């Protein structure tokens with residue numbers, strides 16, 4: 001009998017085609033995540049589960065899944081999964097590293113540039129007709145922002161995505177500092193980035209981009225104290241996980257001018273709405289689209305399929321993160 005896999009959302013067809021050769025498939029077709037009670041009920045019958053970051057895989061879910069042997073996460077981050085509990089039960093957990101690195105680094109840079117050059121504010125000004133109404137065609141002081149050349153980018157976390165962002169920064173003529181739990185001497189040399197302690201990074205950077213996973217240690221890693229250490233011209237970019245930044249503290253920092261702006265792709269809860277934050281002109285916002293390119297999402301589908309197929313063949317999945 002073929003193993004059964006439950007896939008909690010539609011994923012690109014290339015992955016589905018590969019998985020179908022080895023598994024009986026059920027795909028949750030709704031745009032929204034399956035309701036918790038439905039997932040808890042459904043999971044009883046399945047050998048494999050494909051999750052997104054919207055599915056909380058905890059003790060309760062694992063207890064409801066007596067046949068579950070592999071969780072293939074359709075993402076590189078897996079803070080939604082209690083890996084320790086899965087490991088205790090001998091359940092494999094896999095993720096999709098590498099294939100979304102460039103897409104996410106591109107978006108971090110897009111947010112950085114869009115915030116620095118006030119692109120959304122400027123777009124609104126043109127689109128709303130206010131520019132025409134103003135009668136001011138070109139003005140030396142209109143929409144002044146910050147340039148990148150010669151500025152310092154501070155990268156928090158020099159993993160794959162952090163390194164890809166650092167390489168882009170070098171292309172813009174920026175100096176790169178980084179802080180990371182463990183020093184990455186090889187990458188540091190290759191990119192030409194300087195390792196500094198966290199406080200120095202906060203104090204010296206004109207731009208700060210976050211590239212660490214969300215863990216108990218990184219939760220609210222950027223709060224009031226850290227924002228107060230940053231330069232008044234600093235721009236903070238977050239494409240990692242929303243809860244790494246204390247949103248209340250960030251709103252205060254942006255309103256009171258402790259920092260100049262923020263580019264945010266991720267939020268403490270998703271979907272998110274915050275009237276106060278969203279009314280600020282010095283923020284650029286996106287709905288968690290770091291990996292949203294055709295190439296990255298197809299790559300993620302391929303890796304999910306490769307992990308499931310390896311498991312079905314009795315092999316170790318290539319992107320196993322536990323055991």
Ligand code: DGY
Pocket residue numbers: 053074075076077078100240290291
């Ligand atoms: C991830 O992979 O962790 C992203 O947040 C979604 O692609």
